[in-house]
Amino acid sequence: MTWTSLRQRINQLPLVLAGPILRRTDPNGVTVWIVLKESRNVTLKIFDTNKKILLIGSKNTIPLGINLHVAAVTAKTNTNVLLYGENYLYDLEFGDGERLSTPGILNPQGSIADITYPQYDLPSFGMVPNDLKDLRIIHGSCRKPHSEGLDAMAALDKMIKEALVQDPKKRPHQLFLTGDQIYVDDVADALLFMLMDAGQTLLGWSETLPDVTNPQELNPGQRNYLATHTAGLTASMNKINRISNIAKSHLFTFGEFFTMYLFAWSEILWPKPEDLPTFADAIQNLPLLASSKTLFQEELEYLKNFQKTLKEIRRALANIPTYMIFDDHEITDDFYLNMAWCDRVLSKPLGRRIVQNGMLAYAICQAWGNTPDEFEDDDKPGAALLKAAVAWSASQGQNSQHEQEITRRVGLPSLADIKNARQLTHTDASLKWHYTVTGPGYEVIVLDTRTWRAFPGKDFDFPSLLSEAGCDRQISKVVRPKDAKVTLVISPGPVIGVPLLETIQKTAKTFAENLGSAAWGFDPEAWGLEATAFERLLASLASRALPAKQNRVIVLSGDVHYSFAARLQYAATRPFQHSENFNTELIVVQFTSSSLKNEDSGAGGSHSLHKKGFIPIEAINHLPTAEIVGWENQGTKELEIGVIYTFADQILQCIPWKIKTNPAVVDLIKERSWFKAFQIIKQPEWWYRIDFLLGKYEQVNEPQDSHILQPQFVTAPLPGQNRKPALEKYLAMAKNHRDYRGKWGDGKEIVGVNNLGEITFEFVDDKEIAVQTLWWRLESREKGKFLEPFPLTRYEASLEFDDQEHPINDVLKKETNIGYG
Numbered sequence: 146m147t148w149t150s151l152r153q154r155i156n157q158l159p160l161v162l163a164g165p166i167l168r169r170t171d172p173n174g175v176t177v178w179i180v181l182k183e184s185r186n187v188t189l190k191i192f193d194t195n196k197k198i199l200l201i202g203s204k205n206t207i208p209l210g211i212n213l214h215v216a217a218v219t220a221k222t223n224t225n226v227l228l229y230g231e232n233y234l235y236d237l238e239f240g241d242g243e244r245l246s247t248p249g250i251l252n253p254q255g256s257i258a259d260i261t262y263p264q265y266d267l268p269s270f271g272m273v274p275n276d277l278k279d280l281r282i283i284h285g286s287c288r289k290p291h292s293e294g295l296d297a298m299a300a301l302d303k304m305i306k307e308a309l310v311q312d313p314k315k316r317p318h319q320l321f322l323t324g325d326q327i328y329v330d331d332v333a334d335a336l337l338f339m340l341m342d343a344g345q346t347l348l349g350w351s352e353t354l355p356d357v358t359n360p361q362e363l364n365p366g367q368r369n370y371l372a373t374h375t376a377g378l379t380a381s382m383n384k385i386n387r388i389s390n391i392a393k394s395h396l397f398t399f400g401e402f403f404t405m406y407l408f409a410w411s412e413i414l415w416p417k418p419e420d421l422p423t424f425a426d427a428i429q430n431l432p433l434l435a436s437s438k439t440l441f442q443e444e445l446e447y448l449k450n451f452q453k454t455l456k457e458i459r460r461a462l463a464n465i466p467t468y469m470i471f472d473d474h475e476i477t478d479d480f481y482l483n484m485a486w487c488d489r490v491l492s493k494p495l496g497r498r499i500v501q502n503g504m505l506a507y508a509i510c511q512a513w514g515n516t517p518d519e520f521e522d523d524d525k526p527g528a529a530l531l532k533a534a535v536a537w538s539a540s541q542g543q544n545s546q547h548e549q550e551i552t553r554r555v556g557l558p559s560l561a562d563i564k565n566a567r568q569l570t571h572t573d574a575s576l577k578w579h580y581t582v583t584g585p586g587y588e589v590i591v592l593d594t595r596t597w598r599a600f601p602g603k604d605f606d607f608p609s610l611l612s613e614a615g616c617d618r619q620i621s622k623v624v625r626p627k628d629a630k631v632t633l634v635i636s637p638g639p640v641i642g643v644p645l646l647e648t649i650q651k652t653a654k655t656f657a658e659n660l661g662s663a664a665w666g667f668d669p670e671a672w673g674l675e676a677t678a679f680e681r682l683l684a685s686l687a688s689r690a691l692p693a694k695q696n697r698v699i700v701l702s703g704d705v706h707y708s709f710a711a712r713l714q715y716a717a718t719r720p721f722q723h724s725e726n727f728n729t730e731l732i733v734v735q736f737t738s739s740s741l742k743n744e745d746s747g748a749g750g751s752h753s754l755h756k757k758g759f760i761p762i763e764a765i766n767h768l769p770t771a772e773i774v775g776w777e778n779q780g781t782k783e784l785e786i787g788v789i790y791t792f793a794d795q796i797l798q799c800i801p802w803k804i805k806t807n808p809a810v811v812d813l814i815k816e817r818s819w820f821k822a823f824q825i826i827k828q829p830e831w832w833y834r835i836d837f838l839l840g841k842y843e844q845v846n847e848p849q850d851s852h853i854l855q856p857q858f859v860t861a862p863l864p865g866q867n868r869k870p871a872l873e874k875y876l877a878m879a880k881n882h883r884d885y886r887g888k889w890g891d892g893k894e895i896v897g898v899n900n901l902g903e904i905t906f907e908f909v910d911d912k913e914i915a916v917q918t919l920w921w922r923l924e925s926r927e928k929g930k931f932l933e934p935f936p937l938t939r940y941e942a943s944l945e946f947d948d949q950e951h952p953i954n955d956v957l958k959k960e961t962n963i964g965y966g
Contacts, residue, residue: 286703324472344400
C-alpha cells in the first residue's frame with residue numbers, strides 16, 4: 146500500500162521491460178521490437194510450427210540510458226521463405242544461453258505464458274492469406290490511459306485466443322494503429338509522477354529544458370503555464386478559446402515521452418494497483434484545493450482500469466504483425482495544425498524541444514518497426530538518427546551538435562522555411578514517416594498527414610493535410626502491385642467526415658475569426674475542410690489504377706473518438722489537376738474506428754453520437770448523403786456552369802449560375818429546394834456520391850429482462866460464421882442490450898464508446914463487400930461491471946461499381962430540377 150520509486154525496484158524487475166512487440170512481417174523478413182534494462186546482443190529466430198528454423202538475425206541494443214536498451218531486431222533473407230496463409234513461431238536469445246523462457250528474462254520463474262497462447266510454447270503469428278476473403282485486418286486509434294471506460298484493445302487478445310482454438314488460419318493477420326497511440330498532452334498527474342521517476346531511473350540523467358528557470362513548474366499538475374505560454378502549445382485552448390488546465394502534466398522531456406510508451410504497452414514498470422502514488426506522493430507545493438484532489442482520485446481510478454488489461458494487450462502485441470503511424474497526440478495536441486500553430490510553437494525554444502523529443506521517441510518506438518531497413522545501413526536517416534540519439538543521451542543532453550543532428554534526422558523544419566514555402570519542408574537527410582505494406586491481392590499505403598501539410602490560405606485557415614508534393618510522393622508515385630484488387634489507405638483522420646461535425650468546425654472557425662481569436666478546441670483540420678487537398682486526393686487515388694479504369698480503396702481512420710462507415714463512388718472524364726482526359730471510376734469505403742480508450746460521456750461527447758447518430762434531429766433524414774459535381778477552374782475565374790430558376794416578386798427568374806472557386810464543386814443535394822430549380826449546362830469533369838452507412842440490422846431474438854444474471858463466457862463468431870447464436874447469447878447477458886441497435890431500430894449509425902475495428906472481405910447475395918465489424922462492450926447485469934468486448938456492430942459496404950443501392954449515374958441523370966445542355 147506504499148508508493149516505491151522505480152530506482153528501488155529496478156533490480157527486482159526482469160530483463161525485458163517492454164515487448165516483445167511483433168512489427169513488420171514480410172515473406173523474407175520479420176522484425177521484433179524490445180526494450181531491456183541491460184545491454185545485450187539480441188538474436189531473433191523464426192520457426193515453422195514444427196520448430197524448424199527458417200530465419201535468423203541479430204542486433205545489439207542501443208543504449209539510451211544506464212537502464213534503457215532498445216532494439217528492433219530483424220531476421221531477414223534474400224528469398225521469400227515464409228508462406229502466405231501459414232503460422233510461424235519466434236524466439237529471442239540474449240547471449241549466454243538466455244532465451245525468452247530463461248528465468249529472469251520475462252519473470253523470475255522463466256514462464257513464457259504471459260506472451261504466448263496455449264496452442265504454442267512460443268509467441269506466434271500468421272502470415273496474410275493468399276485470398277482476400279480470408280484476410281482479417283484489425284485497426285484502432287486514440288488510447289488515453291486516464292480516459293473513461295475500459296480499454297477496447299483488449300479485444301485483440303480475445304480475437305487471437307479464440308481463433309487459435311477454432312481455426313488457427315483465421316487468426317487476425319495484421320494490426321494497424323492509426324494514430325494517438327499515446328497521449329502526451331493530456332496526462333494524469335499520477336502517471337506523470339511515475340514517468341518522471343521512471344525516466345530518471347532508466348536514463349540515469351535529467352534533461353535540462355530551454356527557458357525553464359523554476360524546476361517546481363515541472364512538477365505534476367503544475368506545467369500548464371510552461372506548456373501554454375513558454376512553449377506556445379495549444380492543448381489547453383478550449384472550444385471557447387479560454388485556457389483550461391488540460392496541459393497541467395504535459396510531457397516535456399525525452400525520458401517522459403519514451404517511458405510513456407513503456408507504460409502504454411507493458412505492465413512491467415507499473416507498481417501494483419494498491420501501490421500507485423497518492424495525491425500526497427505526487428503533488429508537491431500545490432494549494433490543497435479539494436477539486437485538485439478529487440480530480441487526482443478520478444484520474445487514478447481510470448489508470449487502474451487501464452492497468453487491468455495491460456497483460457492481455459502485451460500478449461496480443463507479441464503475436465500479431467503491428468504497423469503504426471502518428472497523429473498529433475504522440476507529439477502534442479494540434480501538432481502542425483495550421484500556419485498560426487507553427488508560428489506560435491516553433492518560434493519558442495521550449496516548444497521546439499518538446500516537438501523534437503516527441504518525434505525522437507516516436508521514431509524509436511514506432512517508426513523503427515514500420516520501416517526497419519531505414520534504420521539498418523549507416524547511410525540511411527534512421528541509422529544516423531539512432532547514432533545521434535545514443536550520443537546525445539551519453540552527453541546527458543548537453544551536446545548541441547548531436548541535438549542538431551537529431552533535429553535534422555527527424556525533419557523538424559525551421560519556421561523561416563515554413564513561412565517561405567507556406568508548407569512543411571523536407572530534406573533527403575530526414576526520415577520519411579509514410580510507408581507501404583503489400584500482400585496477395587492488396588496494398589496498404591500509410592499516409593503521413595502531419596509533416597507533409599501545406600498552408601495555402603491565411604495563418605488560421607484550414608490546412609491541406611497533404612501538400613501537392615506530399616500527395617504526389619505518398620500516393621501518385623507509389624507503384625501499384627499488378628495483383629492489387631484493393632488499396633487500403635491509412636489516414637489518421639477520416640477522409641470522409643461526418644457532415645454535421647465538419648459544419649460545426651467551419652462555423653467555429655468563422656465565429657472565432659470574427660472575435661479575432663482561433664478555434665483551437667474544435668480541431669479544424671478535416672480533409673473536407675480544404676477542398677483542393679480533398680479533390681486532389683480523390684483524383685490521385687482514381688488515376689493510380691491506370692491503365693485500369695476502376696479502382697477500389699478502403700480508408701482506415703481513427704482520430705475522432707467515434708466509429709462509423711461511409712461509401713464514396715467517383716467517376717471522371719478528367720480528374721482534378723490532370724491535364725489529359727481519361728475515363729476512370731473509383732470506390733472509396735471509409736471505415737473509422739475510434740477510440741480504443743477515450744470515450745466521453747459528457748455533454749456533446751461521443752456518448753451523445755452513440756445514442757443519436759449522424760444527425761440528432763429525428764424529424765429529418767438521419768443518414769446524410771451528398772451528390773457532387775466538379776470542374777477545374779484555373780485562375781479562379783468566373784466559371785458559368787448553368788442557370789438557376791427562382792421566384793422573385795412572383796416572377797420566375799432565370800439567373801446565370803457562376804462559380805469562382807477552384808476546384809469548382811457543387812453539392813446538388815444541398816442546392817435542391819422547394820424554392821428553386823437549376824440546370825447544369827457545362828458537362829462536369831468529375832462527379833461522385835457519398836452515402837453514410839447504417840450498421841447491418843441483424844434479426845436476433847429480444848432477450849428477456851429476467852435472463853442470465855451472471856456473466857458467461859461467449860466465444861465470438863469467426864468471420865463467415867453464423868453470428869446469430871453467439872450474438873443472442875451475448876445480448877442476453879447485457880443490461881443495456883437495446884443499445885446494440887440504432888436509435889431508429891434498424892442498425893447502429895455511430896459507435897461512440899471504446900471500440901476496435903475488424904476488416905474483412907466477403908460475398909453477400911453475390912455482391913462483393915468490405916465489412917467493418919466493431920468490437921465494443923455492453924454493460925453486465927451485475928451493477929458497475931461490463932461484459933467482454935464482442936463483435937457487435939457490422940457495417941457492409943459494396944465494392945460493386947454498378948451497385949443499385951448507390952447508383953453513380955443518378956448524379957448526372959436528368960430530373961425536374963437538373964439537366965444538361
